Amino acid sequence: MTRLRRFSMRHMWHLLEPIHALVYYAPEVSAELAKLGYDVDTRWPTYFPLRAAPFGPASPQLVTATFYSFAPGMVARYIPAAWDVASPAAVIEARTRGMDQVLRRLAGDVDLTEAAELVKKVALAADIAGRPLAAANASLPWPEEPHLVLWHAATILREHRGDGHITALLTAGLDPCESLVSFAAIGAAPVEVFASRGWSPEQWAAAQSRLFVRGWLDAEGLATPEGDEGREAVEQLTDELAEAPWSVIDHGRLAELVLPVTMAAVGSGLLPSKTTLGIRR
Numbered sequence: 001m002t003r004l005r006r007f008s009m010r011h012m013w014h015l016l017e018p019i020h021a022l023v024y025y026a027p028e029v030s031a032e033l034a035k036l037g038y039d040v041d042t043r044w045p046t047y048f049p050l051r052a053a054p055f056g057p058a059s060p061q062l063v064t065a066t067f068y069s070f071a072p073g074m075v076a077r078y079i080p081a082a083w084d085v086a087s088p089a090a091v092i093e094a095r096t097r098g099m100d101q102v103l104r105r106l107a108g109d110v111d112l113t114e115a116a117e118l119v120k121k122v123a124l125a126a127d128i129a130g131r132p133l134a135a136a137n138a139s140l141p142w143p144e145e146p147h148l149v150l151w152h153a154a155t156i157l158r159e160h161r162g163d164g165h166i167t168a169l170l171t172a173g174l175d176p177c178e179s180l181v182s183f184a185a186i187g188a189a190p191v192e193v194f195a196s197r198g199w200s201p202e203q204w205a206a207a208q209s210r211l212f213v214r215g216w217l218d219a220e221g222l223a224t225p226e227g228d229e230g231r232e233a234v235e236q237l238t239d240e241l242a243e244a245p246w247s248v249i250d251h252g253r254l255a256e257l258v259l260p261v262t263m264a265a266v267g268s269g270l271l272p273s274k275t276t277l278g279i280r281r
Helices: 003-024 027-036 044-055 060-067 072-078 088-107 113-125 132-138 146-171 176-185 191-197 201-214 225-242 244-248 251-267
Strands: none
Touching: 003 027, 003 044, 003 088, 003 146, 003 225, 003 244, 003 251, 027 044, 027 088, 044 060, 044 072, 044 088, 044 132, 060 072, 088 146, 088 251, 113 146, 113 244, 113 251, 132 146, 146 225, 146 251, 176 191, 176 201, 176 225, 225 244
């Protein structure tokens, strides 16, 4: 794969990720979850059910395995208790209602018909074998309105990429905590942002020690050249594993059509300026 094609895959992810991520931060979605009885004062009580609901009443073991970078104890604080508040089906309906509202507000009069058709075509072309989160979302019925088709397809594709990213991390021999430590070490986000994933200081330090012995970190906890190369190899493999479905459309045309919505999402102020995704604003 050429560097141009790798950039193309990453570029499309950067364009769609802000649209998908609105589900975790938009007040319209929070309001719908609050009606179900969820605590919406902090992020995590709704994050886990919002993302895991397509699985059905998922166990903490399933969520820990598929979300990968969260400490098991943190997941267990919210799952399965989230399903005592509302059923997964109710959560899916609530997130759809909320996303309908926020996308109508942000997209305004933008005609998303063609964009929705293109990104749906990509999502339908995505091979879901070995991709549990992508498969769970792909099993849901397709909405009819273009703005919701766009969001649903973006969600399938971001989870498709995320499932592949876990494969890349496993290929590199990075366990869940090491995956965060190595990412923080290259400056993807401050350590305190990654600490939100629930690992204790002792677990974080132990992962740093393992990566130091491996040659990925220096004595200050920063990435060595080997660590930089290792992380870039992870990102390149992630891009390669995400590539196949994108061959069915013209990337440039979709980028042109979806850019106004992406910019509206980024400019809304709803999304955090520092995240663990490593996407620059």
